[in-house]
Amino acid sequence: MKAVILAGGMGTRLKEYTKDIPKPLITINERPILEYQIENLKNYGIKDILIIVGYLGFKIKEYFGDGKNFGVNIEYFEENQPLGTAGALYYLKNTFTEDFILIYGDIIFDIDVYKFIDFHKANGGIGTLIVHPNNHPYDSDILIVDENQLVKGIAKKNEKRNFFYNNCVNAGIFIFKKDLIDYVLKDKKQDLEKDVVLNLIGKEEIYAYRTTEYIKDMGTPERYELVKKHMESGFIKSRNLSSKQKAIFLDRDGTINKYVGLVYNPDQLIIEDDVIEALKLLNSSEYISIVITNQPIIARNLCTINQLEEIHRKMETILGEQGCYLDDIFYCPHHPDSGFPDENKIFKIHCDCRKPAIGLIEKAVGKYNIDLSKSFFIGDTTVDIQTGKNANLKTILLATGEGGKDNKYMVKPDFYAENLSKAINSILENNFEEVMV
Structure with a gap:
């Protein structure tokens, strides 16, 4: 060639x-x-x-x-x-x-x-x-x-x-x-x-x-x-995908946008106050940013795939207007339990992509050559922390969103943080004591 x-x-x-x-x-x-x-x-x-x-x-x-x-x-x-x-x-x-x-x-x-x-x-x-x-x-x-x-x-x-x-x-x-x-x-x-x-x-x-x-x-x-x-600084060469990459995996609801229950309409999406600052720091760091999110709104037939992607387009538009971005977004549309009114039975299945399963993380690893041993999972629920543990990632639980009160898993994070900005700062400065809550 x-x-x-x-x-x-x-x-x-x-x-x-x-x-x-x-x-x-x-x-x-x-x-x-x-x-x-x-x-x-x-x-x-x-x-x-x-x-x-x-x-x-x-x-x-x-x-x-x-x-x-x-x-x-x-x-x-x-x-x-x-x-x-x-x-x-x-x-x-x-x-x-x-x-x-x-x-x-x-x-x-x-x-x-x-x-x-x-x-x-x-x-x-x-x-x-x-x-x-x-x-x-x-x-x-x-x-x-x-x-x-x-x-x-x-x-x-x-x-x-x-x-x-x-x-x-x-x-x-x-x-x-x-x-x-x-x-x-x-x-x-x-x-x-x-x-x-x-x-x-x-x-x-x-x-x-x-x-x-x-x-x-x-x-x-x-x-x-x-x-x-x-x-x-060597930053340019380090981002070549032939080299192992460091990543910060992020939950969406309660981590990037405010937790208001299931978000099935773009009007419901409101960015958390500290997220812009956090992502600006992350974008200029050696870490790539990847969202991993469960979106059972598809299985429950609350919205279509295109409507979910419109919510993500709104999120990307708002972030871009404020001078920051996410490197990629991976979502699971499934839900294993039946019995919801008007549910979409095509998506009512057991899968390997719904957190705390790690199918989406494995997909990101294959796409971006990620070194999980040098990466983190940040979220606001015990589901997020269990996902990180299942993937052998270091984990940070945020006080935003549900703040770990979902109590779905008996699991402790490696670290706690008041919000995403403080979590990212702690990672970049390798100082977690300041963000303990």
Whole structure:
């Protein structure tokens, strides 16, 4: 598989760093952004790289040459006129005989490319793009993705949103079949997402690969300074899914949103007061955040799957508007006991995903390569604590929600905390005495 890197941008918002160099040559630890990209590709056997250059492109050529000094083979395509993020691909029709990776040249990333390729091949669409949540979805294009990870639409950032949405943002890394180039027009400036990918979404040919790995653009001086800190600390490399990940598993009702009994309508969902602060801390830490929740409202026929997901969309929208996010949400729709009025018998079963069973945790482990011995389960009930114990996780019981008064299991947590914010602080500071209640 070959890789294409779009490295023709001027980086106008970073002009203090790009006065005499193209944006992809901005350095971190005295190495250009582009070099980190090439190194990640090389680590996964992708050594044939084509770089599309434009503004001050000769400087990229001077630095990398044919790529031999970097252990790769580099070719170049130079735009004589700006063709956007897609236009130059028209002239590469004869370059590819198979699928290719395409990367925006202004992002820093460290990803397990093998997992990305496997996902793409398993789904078989013309294109797959990497998606993730971010802390500013309100000013980002949001992807509408179904339960099969098929992209159904794009909610553009400059359009008013009068609906709830999942925090699902394109990260700027793609895999395409060579057929994609058939949708690119000759000698016309085109935007890859808005002019090409959007048309393929309508044909149900684009899939979304969700990952917690580190992928950030360098669009502003603030983001550039943040990425520098993350690179220097080793944080970027640690998030590659080839490495074991640390996770904090979170209950939902009584932990993230206020406990009001069964929540089966979005209007019932109210975020706990301390949660925004807690998730902001968690998002900038070495831990990924995953919700594990029982939702018997489906089995009891109080709402549909889509209505439950609308509740989750509201939760993600509120969190995103406040500058934080959850990495993933796993829920169990089942309930083993019959006898409820109008119950949905399809979901009235015994399963391995309803807490305190650990099926959902095992699913998350498989998806994100989680080291349970270095992870936590936080919740407000003895069911949550028993779930954590069953999975050999360290456990924290919160005083919010039911505060452990459900009394369903005779089990003690490893630690107690007044609220989620204090629990997260205790984990990050490795100091649990301050949050004992």
